[in-house]
Amino acid sequence: MQAHFAELAALANQISGFIYPNEIELQWSILIVIYPYLTGLVAGAFILASLEKVFNVKELQPTYRLALLCAMSFLIVAPMPLQAHLGHPERSLEMFLTPNGNSAMAMFGFVYMWYLMLVLLLEIWFDFRADMVRWSQQSKGLKSLFYKVLALGSTDISEEAIAFDHKAVYAITVVGIPSAFILHGYVGFIFGSIKANPWWSSVLIPIVFLFSAIVSGIAMILLIYYVSSLVRGQQPKMPCLDKLASFLLYALILDFSLESLDFIHRLYESEESIHILSELIVSKLFLSLTIVQIMLGTILPLLMLAVSRYSRLPAELKRIVYVISAMLIQVGIFSTRWNVVIGGQLFSKSLRGLTAYKLEMGGQEGLLAAIGFLILPFLIFLLLIRILPPWEDEKETVAAAIEA
Amino acid sequence: MSFLRGRLGRSKVDSSKQAVGGNSPVKKRNLSIGKVPDQAVRIGTVFILAIGAAVALRQHFIPESFGELGHYRANAIPVIAGAKLHYAGWQKCGECHEDQLNKKMGGFHKALSCETCHGPAYDHAVVDPTDTEATPKIPRNREFCLTCHSYLPSRPTGFPQIIELQHNPMEPCVKCHNPHDPAAQAEAPACSGCHGEIARTKAISHHSLLRCETCHATPPEHKENPRQNLPKKPTNREFCGQCHAEGTPTSGTLLGVDLSTREIPKVDLATHGNTYLCWQCHYPHDPEGK
Amino acid sequence: MGDKLKRRAFVRKIVEGTASVVMLSVCGPMRSLVGASEEAEAPAYDATKHYYGMGVQIDKCIGCGRCADACKSENNVPREPFYFRTWVERYVIDNEREVHVDSPGGGIHGFPPPATEEDVLRSFFVPKLCNHCDHPPCVQVCPVGATFKTQDGVVLVDQDYCVGCRYCIQACPYGARYLHPEKHTADKCTFCYHRITKGMLPACVEVCPTQARVFGEIKGRSSPLHRLMKMEEIQVLKPELNTEPKVLYTKLDGEVR
Structure with a gap:
């Protein structure tokens, strides 16, 4: 307690101008930055997976199952930083017991459950069911039982049954696309609907969140596809990478246009809050907004992708450019989330001063905990691909073997 | 990471085994209902059970008074309304300290509550007057009076203020002013009796x-x-x-x-x-x- | 005028009703719709017969900070200068029309002379507290129903139910809420609910030496607050946000945010 007060007293010295006395303590820490970052990856990965299924983009087939499992791993971790950040984590189920129908946050719980249960789990189950049945039949003992339980005891891998699975996956994907839009649009709405905060309060925020989500999701799948191919000793398929890079470029252009529109709109309308927001951008957010988010995280990868996609670079070089761009984009989108969540709390609602945030190393809301929450989805992903191997080539070999 | 690589080979072996053996004629239980195939019935049942269990549990855990008066626990209100009191109110003080109260009521501090200067007195006035630890404090130092009466340009004109360094520096205020009846040293009581605000403004002006x-x-x-x-x-x-x-x-x-x-x-x-x-x-x- | 107001209230009800129906359809039936007005307090106090508000007369405030001090004593608010249910701000507008605001320690220990004394164009104190909005954004965003508006118009926090998500703190435009460092729940002014339900005044009103704060019934009764509303020009903080505060200011300067 005393240490906490000492921290706050130190923060009080970094304040410029006037802030309301209750505003010295910054309420939403780095854990709340991670949460929209993770849900963004979920929505983006799913939307990419849907492209293959619904719009029949054949080049992306190798990434379909990767994208589904990746979305699943991030979705499992997404609520954890929220939970860890609560003052009373043991009371969190109240959000489902007595949800306030007017609260964006309460409704998010239901959107999340809907998405986790009815979209992702179902889609993965139907997509992997035939495989799970086969794996159960091909193995013995515990492993066989495990897959049998996962398949819920179903054993039917007749052509009609598999045709039904495909139909179900298609239907779920059709429902899933708007669900993914809602999932992350809703995260944007949690911020965008706060009229007290001029940095957040904007109708464009949910849409900007959505497109930045798509950008981050595609970039993440590109990285995962590239790395997993390398680890498995295979050459990543160039048409697939090219297609990913194209979609990444389109999404990035849209995202950047929307963000610029938001920015220009605010600047041109020049409302009461413009003075303090300008001060914020040129001082406390200069590094994370101007340098990292806009320069390194948007404009640079945009140029790199555009040049490499439409020039005749050798495939090896192209791949490297794609991967570097995707990594830059991840950093850029993370700082986008940072600039929204932390940036929105760095100025006083009196619009007369700037507050301060000091990122601790340890502790429940420190940097180490944050890194933990960022690594955890990858561990879950490794576990998931072990349980449900998503490799398409393997499927083909299995199919070929059965035929033979 | 080796399992990533190994998986491919192993399943090859597995699948070839299966190819040789063919589908074993184990009896399969088929749960299909009409046109709904077996696997859809299975997953559907699991979901219905899960959702049903969640709904049933939810009803069980909602606090009893929730929703009686609105979307909140009505039982929270008596808890908040039952918080401990610290300030007793000047009427309570007057029950024992009638003289002081009457004196105060006739002077410039008539609108001041006893506890503004003496601090929270509920424990003394209501709980136990003999508890010496709860006895209210009597502020006698100059600084306390200056909290209100030092000159600040933000204070409303007319409010009696002194410039600390010019007004008997270092002397405690109580030496000249009785806090229960702090007579103002105005030059024309006849006018300032009613127009005190103007008189006090003028008193520190060029027209003083x-x-x-x-x-x-x-x-x-x-x-x-x-x-x-x-x-x-x-x-x-x-x-x-x-x-x-x-x-x-x-x-x-x-x-x-x-x-x-x-x-x-x-x-x-x-x-x-x-x-x-x-x-x-x-x-x-x-x-x-x- | 009355018709216009009624119409506006009607339109709002429809809009709010539709919004909540849409949201409710997502999460299923909820018991909150049962608006039974049962008595929860001691029988002597009938919440339905009151509707509270507070008047703050800027031109009477001397910036002594007794209110902020008394509030901390009465409500066991941590003494550290990061947690306030009420505080006093000082506005100094200099001859260049630049606005300087400060509130050292919430004003609890009074104010030092301002740095810009020579150039003061006008200056005044502004006591701040929870506005007990009639249309409270904090209640709107609370995910679990742990903060709410009572029948007598006071916005309260249920300390035994709050999950500590701090969404309400973000949603309050007035900075009136904080996270209690020991309870780990949101905390704020209650209008001294434990006092007013016993017929006493809130602690800040009790100790105010100049009657800058006036507490009372906001709806048509003869009370000091009612008289204030009748005789003075009334302003509220940030009216453009449509929170409809029940803390009413007189002589409020346009620079105050």
Whole structure:
């Protein structure tokens, strides 16, 4: 307690101008930055997976199952930083017991459950069911039982049954696309609907969140596809990478246009809050907004992708450019989330001063905990691909073997 | 990471085994209902059970008073309303300390609550008057009075304020002022009795030495029947010009003020301030000046 | 005028009703719709017969900070200068029309002389507290129903139910809420609910030496607050946000945010 007060007293010295006395303590820490970052990856990965299924983009087939499992791993971790950040984590189920129908946050719980249960789990189950049945039949003992339980005891891998699975996956994907839009649009709405905060309060925020989500999701799948191919000793398929890079470029252009529109709109309308927001951008957010988010995280990868996609670079070089761009984009989108969540709390609602945030190393809301929450989805992903191997080539070999 | 690589080979072996053996004729239980195939029935059942269990559990855990008065626990209200009291209220103090209260009620501090200066007194006044630890404090130091009465430009004009360094520095206020009846040292009690705010403003202004009657000729009946017998107010620029026009005396005494003590700002009435009357720009009870 | 107001209230009800129906359809039936007005307090106090508000007269405030001090004593608010249910701000507008605001320690220990004394154009104190909005954004965003508006118009926090998500703190435009460092729940002014339900005044009103704060019934009863609303020009903080505060200010300067 005393240490906490000492921290706050130190923060009080970094304040410029006037802030309301209750505003010295910054309420939403780095854990709340991670949460929209993770849900963004979920929505983006799913939307990419849907492209293959619904719009029949054949080049992306190798990434379909990767994208589904990746979305699943991030979705499992997404609520954890929220939970860890609560003052009373043991009371969190109240959000489902007595949800306030007017609260964006309460409704998010239901959107999340809907998405986790009815979209992702179902889609993965139907997509992997035939495989799970086969794996159960091909193995013995515990492993066989495990897959049998996962398949819920179903054993039917007749052509009609598999045709039904495909139909179900298609239907779920059709429902899933708007669900993914809602999932992350809703995260944007949690911020965008706060009229007290001029940095957040904007109708464009949910849409900007959505497109930045798509950008981050595609970039993440590109990285995962590239790395997993390398680890498995295979050459990543160039048409697939090219297609990913194209979609990444389109999404990035849209995202950047929307963000610029938001920015220009605010600047041109020049409302009461413009003075303090300008001060914020040129001082406390200069590094994370101007340098990292806009320069390194948007404009640079945009140029790199555009040049490499439409020039005749050798495939090896192209791949490297794609991967570097995707990594830059991840950093850029993370700082986008940072600039929204932390940036929105760095100025006083009196619009007369700037507050301060000091990122601790340890502790429940420190940097180490944050890194933990960022690594955890990858561990879950490794576990998931072990349980449900998503490799398409393997499927083909299995199919070929059965035929033979 | 080796399993990533190994998986491929192993399943090859597995699948070839299966290819040789073919589908074993194990009896399969088929749960299909009409056109809904087996696997859809299975997953559907799991979901319905899960959702059903969640709904049933939810009903069980909702707090009992939730929703009685609105979307909240009605039982929270008596908890909040039952919080411990610390301030008793001045009426409670008066039950025992009637003399002090009556004295205070007749003076300038009449609107002040006892606990404003003496601190929270519920434990003393209601719980246990003999508990010496709960006995309210008596602030006697100068700093405490200055919390309200030191001069700050933000304070409303008319509120009695002192400039700390000029007003008997270092002396405790209680030496001269009884906090329960702090008589103001005003120069014309007859006027300031009712117009205290103006009197106190004027008292720290450049016009502090002017008597109220200098500018406001006041019929004696004003004190008995104020609204029907209003004092006069100056009506023209020339009135202020008696002191402030160019060419008026700069030495000797003027309207009772010794001119050697201060310099009076002078203006040319013909050109200064256009057609405005003096008090449209200057507040006579606290005129800004050199 | 009355018709216009009624119409506006009607339109709002429809809009709010539709919004909540849409949201409710997502999460299923909820018991909150049952608006039974059962008595929860001691029988002597009938919440339905009151509707509270507070008047704050800027031109009477002397910036002594007794209110902020008394509030901390009465409500066991941590003494550290990061947690306030009420505080006093000082506005100094200099001759360049630049606005300087400060509130050292919430004003609890009074105010030092301002740095810009020579150039003061106008200056005044502004006591701040929870506005007990009639249309409270904090209640709107609370995910679990742990903060709510009572029948007598006071916005309260259920300390035994709050999950500590701090969404309400973000949603309050007035900075009136904080996270209690020991309870780990949101905390704020209650209008001294434990006092007013016993017929006493809130602690800040009790100790105010100049009657700058006036507490009372906001709806048509003869009370000091009612008289204030009748005789003075009333302003509220940030009216453009449509929170409809029940803390009413007189002589409020346009610079105050």
